[in-house]
Amino acid sequence: MRFDGRVAVVTGGGTGIGLGISRVLAKAGARVAIIQHRQQDLDFGLTQLEGLGVLPVLADVTRRDGIEQILERVLAAFGQIDILVNNAAATGSAALAPFLEETEEHFDRVNEVNYRALYFLSQVVARHLVETKRRGSLIHVASVGAFAAQELGSVYCATKAAVTSLARSMGLELAPHGIRVNAVAPGDIYTPANATISDEIKSAGATGKYLRVTPAGRRGTAEEVGHAVAFLASDEASFVTGSTFIVDGGFLAY
Numbered sequence: 001m002r003f004d005g006r007v008a009v010v011t012g013g014g015t016g017i018g019l020g021i022s023r024v025l026a027k028a029g030a031r032v033a034i035i036q037h038r039q040q041d042l043d044f045g046l047t048q049l050e051g052l053g054v055l056p057v058l059a060d061v062t063r064r065d066g067i068e069q070i071l072e073r074v075l076a077a078f079g080q081i082d083i084l085v086n087n088a089a090a091t092g093s094a095a096l097a098p099f100l101e102e103t104e105e106h107f108d109r110v111n112e113v114n115y116r117a118l119y120f121l122s123q124v125v126a127r128h129l130v131e132t133k134r135r136g137s138l139i140h141v142a143s144v145g146a147f148a149a150q151e152l153g154s155v156y157c158a159t160k161a162a163v164t165s166l167a168r169s170m171g172l173e174l175a176p177h178g179i180r181v182n183a184v185a186p187g188d189i190y191t192p193a194n195a196t197i198s199d200e201i202k203s204a205g206a207t208g209k210y211l212r213v214t215p216a217g218r219r220g221t222a223e224e225v226g227h228a229v230a231f232l233a234s235d236e237a238s239f240v241t242g243s244t245f246i247v248d249g250g251f252l253a254y
């Protein structure tokens with residue numbers, strides 16, 4: 001799969017799973033814009049992707065002016081957008097809370113990052129694609145949490161289920177414009193930020209009785225998610241839209 005001449009925008013593209021996605025797309029020839037809302041994360045991503053010609057964009061996807069800034073910066077640098085990967089999300093311990101103790105503030109924050117920001121950035125990019133009559137591919141990064149309950153994850157899992165539903169609805173409405181929309185649902189993927197996630201979940205109050213074992217016998221890599229994203233963005237997936245690609249090493253198989 002090659003993406004020469006195509007432009008990809010990856011939110012949260014400088015860290016974690018997003019970094020793996022950015023690396024795979026850039027190595028396949030795409031011009032990649034990585035979006036982060038903290039300068040330190042942007043700097044880290046640039047260091048990790050050195051030599052791949054990525055465009056750094058400091059912007060907050062939860063703000064309308066941040067979304068507009070992304071569009072302006074990318075179009076000014078590359079003149080087009082072909083691929084949008086909605087990866088930025090509240091995850092890990094920051095997204096956890098016992099259902100009986102959930103606060104409105106935490107509820108709103110997780111929804112704001114995981115669903116609302118993704119929705120409106122997708123809308124802005126899709127409008128651009130329709131106006132410029134470009135075919136495009138939009139990909140949302142969901143989670144196996146969309147399909148299996150996780151202790152302390154009532155809000156997180158609900159937002160990820162919403163993301164998979166949104167991929168279907170957007171895929172339906174945007175198909176006449178030649179725009180495909182899909183999602184990927186990663187399982188237990190290793191990143192430096194979640195190296196001790198099981199311990200964090202237990203320390204947050206989870207019993208740990210419902211932690212699944214991955215049949216593949218290991219944690220996945222960010223690049224393995226990146227390869228799934230690359231397939232969905234490629235011409236090889238030209239008849240795939242409204243779908244969710246599960247990348248979980250068998251996590252949901254039982």
